[in-house]
Amino acid sequence: MIQLTSEQAQQQLDAHLREIIAWHFSPETGCPFWLEWASKNFDPRKEINTIEDVKKFPHFQDEWLRDLQPEVWVPKEFKGKPFNIFETGGTTGMPKQRIGWNDFRVDYSEFSDKINDEHFPKGVAWLMMGPTGPRRLRLAIEHLANVRGSSCYFIDLDPRWVKKLISNKKFDEAKAYMEHVVDQAAMILKHRKIAGLFTTPKLLEALAEKVDIYEAGIRGVFCGGTTMLPQYVRFIVEEVLENRIGFYPTYGNTLMGLAASVPLRPEDNFSITYYAPQPRAVLRVVDPKDTEKTVDYDTWGRVELTTLTKEFFMPRFLERDEALRRKPRAPYAWDGVAEVRPFGAMEKTIVEGVY
Amino acid sequence: MQVPHLPVLRLGRNYESLDKLEIKDHRTGEVKAVVSTINAGILRKDFRKLGEARAALKKFTVSQLIEMSAKAGELFLNGTLPLGDKGHTQSAEEYIATLSATSGLPHVMVRRNMAKIHYALTHLGEILNGLSRGLDMSILDAGFGEQFGTKLSFFPTCQALGLVMPSNSPAVNSLWLPAIALKTPVVIKPGRDEPWTPFRLIQAFIAAGVPAEAFGFYPTDHEGAAEILKTCGRSLIFGDKATMAQYADNPAIQLHGPGWSKILIGEDQIENWRDYIDVMVASISDNGGRSCINASAIVVPKYAAEIADALAQKLGPIVPKKNDDPEAKLSGFANVKMADFIDAQIEDGLKTPGAVEATAKYRNGPRKVEFEGGVYLRPTIVQCDSFAHPLANKEYLCPYASVVQCPQSEMLSQIGYSLSVSAITKDEKFIEQIQAFPEIERLNIGPVSTMAISWDQPHEGNMFEFLYRRRSIERGW
Numbered sequence: 037m038i039q040l041t042s043e044q045a046q047q048q049l050d051a052h053l054r055e056i057i058a059w060h061f062s063p064e065t066g067c068p069f070w071l072e073w074a075s076k077n078f079d080p081r082k083e084i085n086t087i088e089d090v091k092k093f094p095h096f097q098d099e100w101l102r103d104l105q106p107e108v109w110v111p112k113e114f115k116g117k118p119f120n121i122f123e124t125g126g127t128t129g130m131p132k133q134r135i136g137w138n139d140f141r142v143d144y145s146e147f148s149d150k151i152n153d154e155h156f157p158k159g160v161a162w163l164m165m166g167p168t169g170p171r172r173l174r175l176a177i178e179h180l181a182n183v184r185g186s187s188c189y190f191i192d193l194d195p196r197w198v199k200k201l202i203s204n205k206k207f208d209e210a211k212a213y214m215e216h217v218v219d220q221a222a223m224i225l226k227h228r229k230i231a232g233l234f235t236t237p238k239l240l241e242a243l244a245e246k247v248d249i250y251e252a253g254i255r256g257v258f259c260g261g262t263t264m265l266p267q268y269v270r271f272i273v274e275e276v277l278e279n280r281i282g283f284y285p286t287y288g289n290t291l292m293g294l295a296a297s298v299p300l301r302p303e304d305n306f307s308i309t310y311y312a313p314q315p316r317a318v319l320r321v322v323d324p325k326d327t328e329k330t331v332d333y334d335t336w337g338r339v340e341l342t343t344l345t346k347e348f349f350m351p352r353f354l355e356r357d358e359a360l361r362r363k364p365r366a367p368y369a370w371d372g373v374a375e376v377r378p379f380g381a382m383e384k385t386i387v388e389g390v391y
Numbered sequence: 392m393q394v395p396h397l398p399v400l401r402l403g404r405n406y407e408s409l410d411k412l413e414i415k416d417h418r419t420g421e422v423k424a425v426v427s428t429i430n431a432g433i434l435r436k437d438f439r440k441l442g443e444a445r446a447a448l449k450k451f452t453v454s455q456l457i458e459m460s461a462k463a464g465e466l467f468l469n470g471t472l473p474l475g476d477k478g479h480t481q482s483a484e485e486y487i488a489t490l491s492a493t494s495g496l497p498h499v500m501v502r503r504n505m506a507k508i509h510y511a512l513t514h515l516g517e518i519l520n521g522l523s524r525g526l527d528m529s530i531l532d533a534g535f536g537e538q539f540g541t542k543l544s545f546f547p548t549c550q551a552l553g554l555v556m557p558s559n560s561p562a563v564n565s566l567w568l569p570a571i572a573l574k575t576p577v578v579i580k581p582g583r584d585e586p587w588t589p590f591r592l593i594q595a596f597i598a599a600g601v602p603a604e605a606f607g608f609y610p611t612d613h614e615g616a617a618e619i620l621k622t623c624g625r626s627l628i629f630g631d632k633a634t635m636a637q638y639a640d641n642p643a644i645q646l647h648g649p650g651w652s653k654i655l656i657g658e659d660q661i662e663n664w665r666d667y668i669d670v671m672v673a674s675i676s677d678n679g680g681r682s683c684i685n686a687s688a689i690v691v692p693k694y695a696a697e698i699a700d701a702l703a704q705k706l707g708p709i710v711p712k713k714n715d716d717p718e719a720k721l722s723g724f725a726n727v728k729m730a731d732f733i734d735a736q737i738e739d740g741l742k743t744p745g746a747v748e749a750t751a752k753y754r755n756g757p758r759k760v761e762f763e764g765g766v767y768l769r770p771t772i773v774q775c776d777s778f779a780h781p782l783a784n785k786e787y788l789c790p791y792a793s794v795v796q797c798p799q800s801e802m803l804s805q806i807g808y809s810l811s812v813s814a815i816t817k818d819e820k821f822i823e824q825i826q827a828f829p830e831i832e833r834l835n836i837g838p839v840s841t842m843a844i845s846w847d848q849p850h851e852g853n854m855f856e857f858l859y860r861r862r863s864i865e866r867g868w
Binding site: 241245265266267268270271275276305306 | 408409429432433436
């Protein structure tokens with residue numbers, strides 16, 4: 037990865053932004069939704085030149101991804117090309133849907149350069165134990181394994197079912213389901229040669245209680261999905277992986293892609309900072325009471341996501357997460373988000389379950 | 392100066408977590424210590440080492456462990472012991488002052504609790520003799536032997552004794568003390584506001600020569616507590632009615648819930664009720680009314696109004712005093728919301744017809760008061776016209792009791808489960824009925840406080856029988 041200065045990163049982002057705005061708001065290339073939106077509001081091609089200008093857009097409404105037919109998001113250039121329909125993680129009710137063609141390959145090919153061959157040896161198989169189904173992650177992990185010359189085994193976990201069980205206080209059933217998932221993974225590990233693992237932290241913990249995952253061949257774990265606060269990260273690194281297996285926590289979702297974390301240093305005290313795959317996505321930590329304002333460094337705020345690809349434009353979407361804003365850190369020349377947790381975690385209990 | 396840090400004790404290994412709780416002075420908010428807390432996953436991992444923890448105790452004989460326990464008792468009562476892992480130490484006086492500051496228990500009550508723990512530790516030989524009905528403890532060392540003209544063999548029922556402790560009264564720690572002499576490691580989740588006593592006891596045991604591997608001190612969350620209860624094989628849990636219901640059918644878990652302890656006065660003694668007022672007052676208010684063996688109901692065949700008034704005259708005027716005042720009788724609330732809840736519940740109950748608060752006119756002020764920054768609940772006596780009244784069979788963390796009038800012939804059908812009962816009667820027939828009544832755990836006959844404890848008799852279950860089972864054995868050689 038080329039190391040940019042902050043100014044270079046800013047220039048790169050602004051140039052990319054102008055290109056994406058021009059793409060989505062030009063009748064020759066844009067999608068029906070944004071063209072119609074521009075006709076009722078303003079022409080972003082004239083007003084949006086820098087990332088600061090994106091604040092002129094209102095917050096992207098998640099209802100638009102639930103209520104509208106996916107075709108409204110098809111850019112003219114892609115018209116007639118079948119698209120993938122990806123749905124968000126643990127949502128109950130009508131899920132948010134994002135369509136796509138190649139974005140996930142771009143995101144995960146780039147991510148491949150950030151993981152170590154020692155932990156994910158090229159050509160040796162992966163196992164994904166986690167939400168597959170209609171999620172982008174399913175294809176993305178397989179692609180990641182493939183670009184590294186590897187294949188991938190899959191064990192599915194339906195996070196919507198888990199969420200329903202926990203909300204209905206059916207804890208025994210939730211536990212039995214988790215065991216069912218973990219048992220399948222243990223079986224695959226016993227009978228197949230696998231070195232790389234993608235899973236959620238809770239499932240990783242449960243699997244490691246059942247199997248010595250190092251002895252089973254696992255050398256690298258790529259994790260995502262739920263809150264990973266510092267003590268929990270330390271627990272995973274020291275107690276579950278016993279400092280023998282590479283750990284790659286990530287923050288991501290169907291709408292953004294994947295924000296990789298920087299390797300932990302002793303002074304981080306296990307606080308993980310994630311950096312968005314800029315310029316394709318931009319994360320900002322905002323004051324929840326005045327979302328125009330970015331909070332100070334090392335301060336909590338709500339996560340705001342702007343996605344900027346030719347396949348999908350989504351300005352200022354307020355995630356259901358809160359995080360600490362962190363300073364740029366090499367190799368990333370832009371702000372990071374740390375200790376991500378559900379928005380309002382301090383005020384109310386959030387159902388995260390095993391996912 | 393840095394405040395003390397109490398680490399997690401992971402069966403012989405100190406562990407400082409990144410997650411910590413602050414333990415504060417209930418009046419000033421001053422942080423007295425920080426306590427490392429961990430998730431259930433760490434417990435599950437450490438439980439794989441319980442065999443080693445047990446092996447560390449197995450090296451000693453029961454007799455040696457009884458001696459070490461006695462030494463630990465002296466160290467607990469008088470010694471200066473390590474407090475955490477940052478070089479702090481704690482003398483007995485510092486323990487008293489700190490526990491008092493964070494729990495609200497006055498010094499005088501902390502001392503009484505210490506004395507109970509000290510007694511239990513220094514009399515373990517007698518206690519185990521009582522609980523095992525005179526078993527020669529060398530039979531436990533060897534695994535088998537002969538005594539009482541028969542072959543005997545015992546085996547442990549668990550890898551460790553799990554403890555989910557409360558915050559309300561330090562003396563409850565005395566319940567687990569026999570486990571060490573019985574070669575059983577302990578895995579303790581301390582109460583949120585009271586890590587001091589289990590930590591000091593563990594330090595005393597270690598200083599007395601018991602291997603550190605035998606002790607787990609795990610401040611953890613609900614999931615961690617559930618893991619302790621599930622995995623240890625034998626556990627004690629302290630909690631409210633709802634918690635008790637959750638584990639009611641599990642023989643591996645000994646429940647210590649509300650006591651609903653009572654004093655019953657028989658028809659033969661009721662004319663002498665004035666002679667028993669002091670026993671009733673002590674039963675209601677000793678230890679600040681915080682124990683499950685504090686009387687929470689006085690059941691009488693007549694004179695309920697007069698008895699309620701006499702108790703109110705003695706208890707109503709009691710006010711909070713300084714923590715170190717030897718006359719202090721009330722405990723402050725470390726959790727102020729708990730005081731708010733209790734006060735509101737009593738007030739709500741009084742709205743139901745059939746109950747009169749007898750203490751109100753002697754208190755000259757509200758039940759819930761602030762004193763030197765702390766929150767206290769003053770004693771409350773409520774005369775109820777029957778057990779059907781919502782305040783008749785309630786237990787609160789303060790000196791609280793109902794006085795219920797009920798014919799002697801109906802008492803046993805009305806009182807329900809009662810941890811400790813003092814029956815003030817000489818009526819042999821009534822005594823026989825009470826003795827046969829299965830819902831009473833601890834029974835005193837005569838004017839004895841419900842708070843009276845005999846350590847060599849079972850308290851909500853026999854710890855020896857809980858930790859060991861007898862098996863039949865035949866040896867060919």
